[in-house]
Amino acid sequence: MTGTASPPATEAARPAPAGPHHRPGLARWRDFSLIPVIFVLGVIGFIVSPAFLTRDNLVGVIQQSTELGLLVLGEALILISGRMDLSLESTIGLAPVLALWLVMPAHGSRFAGLELLPTWTAIPLCLAVGAAVGATNGFLILALRVNGFIATLGMLTMLRGLQVGISEGRSLVDVPDSFAYLGRADWLGVPAAVWICLALFALGGAALGYFRHGRALYAIGGNPEAARAAGIRVDRITWIVLAIGGVLAAFAGILYTGHYGAVSAGQGNGWIFQVFAAAVIGGIGLKGGRGTLFGALTGVLTLQLVINVMTLGGVPPLWTQFLNGMIIIVALVVSRYTSGEKQD
């Protein structure tokens, strides 16, 4: 993966002072604290079921990680800049529905659209909806200065309701091929979604590590007053990050829709919990200014592997929710100690 947040460690340059809290060199490995967990999960999977270590299964796990991964990517950027956005889980459903509603034919299919725009505009429209949702969040949080948690929680509910209202509570099945392509296609034998997701993580990692506006996110999240005094346009950048988060959620919606060939009425419902869990397990600080995208990615993979291993292990479906929650808590505790840092 990409180089990410911490600039290539320079602790090695000179011997570090041995303070009580300083463990030289370890900081560099913080990002890799989930790798052993992923390895152990692999071993457990191998023991539980011979089907685990097959190409189809592993590709399946990774593909299923892509949609969650994009949400986590967006949320990680927002969390690093010291904000949060709960409404991402509604954007993943609303953006495709709104875009398809505008382009689908008014007659002749089960879902009556408005047919206002040509079909090819569905994807740009979908992304634009995501950006608009993010910008609205930005307006609420940055211009009106209302509480971000409640504002985006309100957006979550409102947008979910908008989706239900437009789609009349039904799933949207006849999705245009152009819209479904990215979620369905294989490139070089691997789902296109996987390549795209990896590319976006790489891009995000590079931005955070090597570009001034990306690096500014850490300063904004770590101490917004200091960032402002140093000439960083805090509000503008935060606003852009919120919009990018919305775009990424909308893009996750495109991939998800293509993958399953339909927009279900409850698409994304309840995901935000997994998104936050993956981010925090992956080392993103909820108070801002801390964490890397590589860590966030390992967090996503860990969660998806757990679910996969559980499925293969034949856990009764009625118990999966219980186990899911329990495993998130266990993963949280494990990552807190492997990284050696308090999560706050």
Add this chain to the structure above:
Amino acid sequence: MEQPVVHAEGIVKRYGPTVALDGARLTVRPGEAHALVGRNGAGKSTLVSVLTGMERPDAGRVAFGGEPAPGWGDTAAWQRRVACVYQKSMTVPELTVAENLYLNRFQEAGGRAIRWRALRERARRLLAEYGVDVDPGARIRELGVEQRQFVEIARALSFGARLIVLDEPTARLDAAGIARLFGKLRELRAQGVAFLFISHHLQEVYELCDTVTVFRDARHVLTAPVAGLAEDALVAAMTGEAAGAPRTVRTAAGPVGEPVLRAEGLALAGQFAPLDLTIRAGEVVGLAGATASGNTAIGETLAGLRAPDAGRIAVRGRPVRTGSVPHALAAGIGYVPEDRHREGLVPGRSVAENATLTVTDQLGPLGTVLPSRTREFARRMIASLDIRTTGPGQPVSGLSGGNQQKVVIARALAREPAVLVAVRPTNGVDVKSKEALLGVVRQVADGGSGALIVSDELDDLRVCDRVLAVFHGRITAAFGPGRRDHELVAAMEGMAADGPPAGEGTAAAHGTDGTDSTEGTAS
């Protein structure tokens, strides 16, 4: 002879290979005001932790009133002997004074439910006993800083403690607040309460304390009565350098040049009235004023953090868009904020990252920030400002206060500003760092830039070629190099300056004869 309230000797405390205290000792007698001074890292905080039962020493013994200290971890017993009022308030801002005083011991013995009226009554009695004039029903956040400190002191005394440690109690107070605090401390001493007073302000030590103990490099260096101890000798004990070398005040190395910053009619309602200000190349101008005088707001307005209601700012003759930090930076205004923790540093990030925050556009092509260039840039800064760090990658939170402040100044200087605006640049740093930091400001001016020091600290203002005093948002007086400290203090306190006549002051303030007042200061 009466037993000392606290007697510690042979205290050793190690953190890994770092020795924080090496055979330290301290004795405080009842009713004494005992100053504990030393440079950052001398071991003062560690000693306080040991004396208050927060840290267990590796060796040595502590006795309170002749009896051995309570067992480690017996918090209640420690609280009955000693308490510390930290720089950071340990009160809950949203709760009332009464609730804070009796936090977690709301009920009198035996009671179950909280009886609010009785609680307030108890609080009133406690405050009255120590003559603290605070309403027990007021919320802590509505109080001034020194009133909060009174509440904390009263709380400590209510536990039975007869030794109060004050850690930099005056750092966030203005002169009037300090006077009230000291008055209260003197009253309490008359009742037999002893104080251990930690401060970087040696004047305060002379004003308040009768004994001073100096620590240096984890060791006890000196304990002596304050009266009869020359300030030079005290500073020498703190720094370990030979006494006698007077702290020289360097002023402009050469004649001052063209104006680098000119503000005209700058005004911000509620903060400061329209004012003109000119800073010339090669000079350091002081903007003196007490905490609420508006001088900080003037500095913040020049830096672009606040948008003025009226007025223009020009740097080297070119107008600057007001109210925008990026524009101010680009125009060449470097800014050192008042509080490095609140507005200066991003705590979890590295020295390199903090030092280069203003120059990220110069560290690589096309908006990239190359780690190698960042490190290179930071190394230059570390070398030129003599920042004590393990390297550019060290988290900035691991540095001492003085070195953290140097990082903030490094960032302000990174763009080679035409004018440096520094608000209280030596806030909370030790004597040695203070001189180094002020030396840096002086160097900036000698290098052909201008500098503005916004401060109420006489030490800061001493390096200035001329000082403008601000009172209630107006420049009330101007002083040239021949000024006396007491004139300056009087002007900051709003008393009629017995220095230069007002007419001359106003003229200098407007920059029309700014050169006159600084001529002939080459040293």
